[in-house]
Amino acid sequence: xxxxxxxxxxxxxxxxxxxxxxxxxxxxxxxxxxxxxxxxxxxxxxxxxxxxxxxxxxxxxxxxxxxxxxxxxxxxxxxxxxxxxxxxxxxxxxxxxxxxxxxxxxxxxxxxxxxxxxxxxxxxxxxxxxxxxxxxxxxxxxxxxxxxxxxxxxxxxxxxxxxxxxxxxxxxxxxxxxxxxxxxxxxxxxxxxxxxxxxxxxxxxxxxxxxxxxxxxxxxxxxxxxxxxxxxxxxxxxxxxxxxxxxxxxxxxxxxxxxxxxxxxxxxxxxxxxxxxxxxxxxxxx
Amino acid sequence: xxxxxxxxxxxxxxxxxxxxxxxxxxxxxxxxxxxxxxxxxxxxxxxxxxxxxxxxxxxxxxxxxxxxxxxxxxxxxxxxxxxxxxxxxxxxxxxxxxxxxxxxxxxxxxxxxxxxxxxxxxxxxxxxxxxxxxxxxxxxxxxxxxxxxxxxxxxxxxxxxxxxxxxxxxxxxxxxxxxxxxxxxxxxxxxxxxxxxxxxxxxxxxxxxxxxxxxxxxxxxxxxxxxxxxxxxxxxxxxxxxxxxxxxxxxxxxxxxxxxxxxxxxxxxxxxxxxxxxxxxxxxxxxxxxxxxxxxxxxxxxxxxxxxxxxxxxxxxxxxxxxxxxxxxxxxxxxxxxxxxxxxxxxxxxxxxxxxxxxxxxxxxxxxxxxxxxxxxxxxxxxxxxxxxxxxxxxxxxxxxxxxxxxxxxxxxxxxxxxxxxxxxxxxxxxxxxxxxxxxxxxxxxxxxxxxxxxxxxxxxxxxxxxxxxxxxxxxxxxxxxxxxxxxxxxxxxxxxxxxxxxxxxxxxxxxxxxxxxxxxxxxxxxxxxxxx
Numbered sequence: 001x002x003x004x005x006x007x008x009x010x011x012x013x014x015x016x017x018x019x020x021x022x023x024x025x026x027x028x029x030x031x032x033x034x035x036x037x038x039x040x041x042x043x044x045x046x047x048x049x050x051x052x053x054x055x056x057x058x059x060x061x062x063x064x065x066x067x068x069x070x071x072x073x074x075x076x077x078x079x080x081x082x083x084x085x086x087x088x089x090x091x092x093x094x095x096x097x098x099x100x101x102x103x104x105x106x107x108x109x110x111x112x113x114x115x116x117x118x119x120x121x122x123x124x125x126x127x128x129x130x131x132x133x134x135x136x137x138x139x140x141x142x143x144x145x146x147x148x149x150x151x152x153x154x155x156x157x158x159x160x161x162x163x164x165x166x167x168x169x170x171x172x173x174x175x176x177x178x179x180x181x182x183x184x185x186x187x188x189x190x191x192x193x194x195x196x197x198x199x200x201x202x203x204x205x206x207x208x209x210x211x212x213x214x215x216x217x218x219x220x221x222x223x224x225x226x227x228x229x230x231x232x233x234x235x236x237x238x239x240x241x242x243x244x245x246x247x248x249x250x251x252x253x254x255x256x257x258x259x260x261x262x263x264x265x266x267x268x269x270x271x272x273x274x275x276x277x278x279x280x281x282x283x284x285x286x
Numbered sequence: 287x288x289x290x291x292x293x294x295x296x297x298x299x300x301x302x303x304x305x306x307x308x309x310x311x312x313x314x315x316x317x318x319x320x321x322x323x324x325x326x327x328x329x330x331x332x333x334x335x336x337x338x339x340x341x342x343x344x345x346x347x348x349x350x351x352x353x354x355x356x357x358x359x360x361x362x363x364x365x366x367x368x369x370x371x372x373x374x375x376x377x378x379x380x381x382x383x384x385x386x387x388x389x390x391x392x393x394x395x396x397x398x399x400x401x402x403x404x405x406x407x408x409x410x411x412x413x414x415x416x417x418x419x420x421x422x423x424x425x426x427x428x429x430x431x432x433x434x435x436x437x438x439x440x441x442x443x444x445x446x447x448x449x450x451x452x453x454x455x456x457x458x459x460x461x462x463x464x465x466x467x468x469x470x471x472x473x474x475x476x477x478x479x480x481x482x483x484x485x486x487x488x489x490x491x492x493x494x495x496x497x498x499x500x501x502x503x504x505x506x507x508x509x510x511x512x513x514x515x516x517x518x519x520x521x522x523x524x525x526x527x528x529x530x531x532x533x534x535x536x537x538x539x540x541x542x543x544x545x546x547x548x549x550x551x552x553x554x555x556x557x558x559x560x561x562x563x564x565x566x567x568x569x570x571x572x573x574x575x576x577x578x579x580x581x582x583x584x585x586x587x588x589x590x591x592x593x594x595x596x597x598x599x600x601x602x603x604x605x606x607x608x609x610x611x612x613x614x615x616x617x618x619x620x621x622x623x624x625x626x627x628x629x630x631x632x633x634x635x636x637x638x639x640x641x642x643x644x645x646x647x648x649x650x651x652x653x654x655x656x657x658x659x660x661x662x663x664x665x666x667x668x669x670x671x672x673x674x675x676x677x678x679x680x681x682x683x684x685x686x687x688x689x690x691x692x693x694x695x696x697x698x699x700x701x702x703x704x705x706x707x708x709x710x711x712x713x714x715x716x717x718x719x720x721x722x723x724x725x726x727x728x729x730x731x732x733x734x735x736x737x738x739x740x741x742x743x744x745x746x747x748x749x750x751x752x753x754x755x756x757x758x759x760x761x762x763x764x765x766x767x768x769x770x771x772x773x774x775x776x777x778x779x780x781x782x783x784x785x786x787x788x789x790x791x792x793x794x795x796x797x798x799x800x801x802x803x804x805x806x807x808x809x810x811x812x813x814x815x816x817x818x819x
Binding site for chain 1: 424449451474475631
């Protein structure tokens with residue numbers, strides 16, 4: 001491996017929305033980056049990408065040479081709660097153990113603003129369980145809000161689709177903490193480089209939540225002349241989605257995701273630390 | 287350096303383990319030293335050399351006497367190898383009185399103290415517990431690990447590690463009983479549904495040799511093979527290795543320092559003579575109340591109302607939807623088998639914990655008397671097949687605790703009088719939070735197949751949890767004669783260190799003894815390291 005001066009950063013979930021943006025940003029900033037993903041081109045140098053699957057036990061050997069690990073992988077394919085837990089939570093805990101065995105100095109777990117104490121969302125509960133393990137290992141957790149910008153993925157992509165409908169659904173009172181993708185990669189890069197950060201949960205989002213209606217209208221295609229919105233009782237939609245899930249009807253939006261929209265966190269945690277680190281997190285604007 | 291340790295319970299073992307790592311330190315333990323009756327000990331010894339199939343019926347009967355109902359309290363008092371020696375008055379309870387239903391059998395005179403009869407649960411305190419302490423958990427981690435490396439330890443990595451890391455190397459637990467295994471399986475299947483209500487489950491973490499366990503089911507009345515840890519085992523080992531000098535039969539009456547050199551005046555139980563011992567350092571490890579009385583008697587803190595922080599205990603019977611097949615304690619271990627953890631905040635500071643006990647013979651005696659009548663025996667058996675006894679704990683900041691007051695002894699050479707009475711806290715916070723706990727458990731009952739018997743849930747009497755302390759809590763800026771510094775020193779003493787739960791700033795609802803040992807180890811380690819420069 002070539003002589004290096006900064007941390008060697010491993011990124012799991014590097015083919016996802018956040019992971020991909022992080023890898024690009026870190027490489028542009030001259031970091032040596034190792035991607036961890038399920039599909040690895042045989043011709044790729046092991047210095048650039050290594051095989052990793054959350055559902056399989058992690059071996060400390062795959063982290064050879066890595067000094068900082070950003071864990072952004074999440075497997076959304078599994079809808080069965082028991083298997084989803086095994087894959088994501090147990091898989092992440094094994095990953096943490098392997099990282100500790102490999103002597104990785106800093107782990108940054110990319111959690112979610114859906115993970116807050118008292119959440120009823122499965123996704124948030126699973127993220128929260130991993131957060132606990134990360135904190136017990138004296139490492140860092142970041143909770144990005146709704147990430148937008150660039151080529152959106154995840155929830156932003158879903159909302160983009162919904163905002164393209166002839167009638168845009170709105171849920172009364174819903175509001176979300178948001179984060180621009182550029183602020184996300186800049187903030188995580190700061191955490192990679194910073195020294196002596198205490199183990200903590202840092203919310204990565206602007207402190208003021210944005211009303212759901214405002215987000216949807218901003219995301220709607222600009223060529224659409226009429227932007228008709230319809231306020232829908234979320235309980236009704238939730239019940240409908242659950243019924244369809246029970247009947248194994250394939251859906252682009254899950255009931256659990258809807259819960260994340262209508263029952264979000266009420267505060268952004270770790271704001272003092274974010275301020276101390278000089279993290280800049282803009283208000284929502286497209 | 288010459289060191290005296292007063293007491294032989296878990297705190298004393300923690301101190302001794304830290305001190306005996308240094309060859310230039312001589313350690314003498316002064317203790318009351320109450321022992322198991324010879325005939326019971328002989329029966330236990332015979333059984334320890336045989337397999338359960340070869341045990342003599344008389345020996346088994348002698349050592350397996352179950353808990354004895356107490357008129358004063360709902361939870362019966364445990365027996366150990368058929369004896370009450372862990373609770374009996376060897377002189378240490380003289381002058382002690384209680385009012386308002388406060389448990390009065392709160393100072394053990396036994397060699398090994400209450401660790402002779404404890405539940406053997408061993409978990410570290412949550413990180414957030416130390417938000418109220420003057421040092422972080424990381425200051426205690428090496429001490430926790432040192433203790434866990436020494437004592438037998440069984441447990442497994444599961445969801446509980448999110449708050450209570452499984453440090454050290456643990457034996458796997460022996461196979462669980464049918465009931466607890468079914469509860470944990472329900473949790474595995476419905477984990478997210480259960481956690482949505484703020485409830486987590488995991489297997490017990492126990493200070494016992496799970497790998498060697500023969501599943502004879504006698505844990506609750508005393509393991510004939512000594513697989514369940516008692517601090518007497520540590521002290522026995524150190525005596526055998528000639529690392530400590532043990533002096534039993536002594537009741538410490540007075541502590542002091544002559545020009546900084548500490549001394550202990552102790553009365554011989556056999557002769558009544560008072561002997562004075564001198565050393566370079568003294569560690570007081572007589573149990574939170576024994577230490578409190580000794581300190582108050584030595585410093586003349588007469589009639590001062592001292593508050594004891596207690597993690598209040600509650601009894602929560604739980605009935606399974608499906609009964610177990612075999613109503614027997616044989617073929618399993620009867621210690622706590624699973625834990626229910628209820629965090630009430632994100633950091634893990636406000637946590638309630640319930641230990642789930644499978645069927646054991648003590649439950650038969652605890653049933654209402656009418657269920658022993660022939661007409662109702664079937665009903666009694668049906669209940670027992672479904673019964674799990676939950677013993678729960680609330681953190682001390684939600685619990686009323688109790689107060690103590692120490693009075694001048696009637697004559698020299700006597701222990702000071704000590705009165706225990708209820709605190710000014712009326713317990714409304716504890717009851718309110720217990721209702722919140724119950725509500726959560728009712729919500730998860732269908733998922734776990736375990737229903738709390740709401741009408742039978744009750745807080746135990748003050749002092750009954752045996753998880754109390756905090757009479758002289760650690761502080762970075764200690765108040766004179768009220769608080770101790772980080773190595774347990776109370777003004778004006780410089781070389782006398784309190785080392786048991788009397789120095790705990792709070793008592794969380796987590797298992798208690800391991801943290802007593804770890805903190806005692808930390809105190810002694812810090813003192814010796816400081817002495818060695």
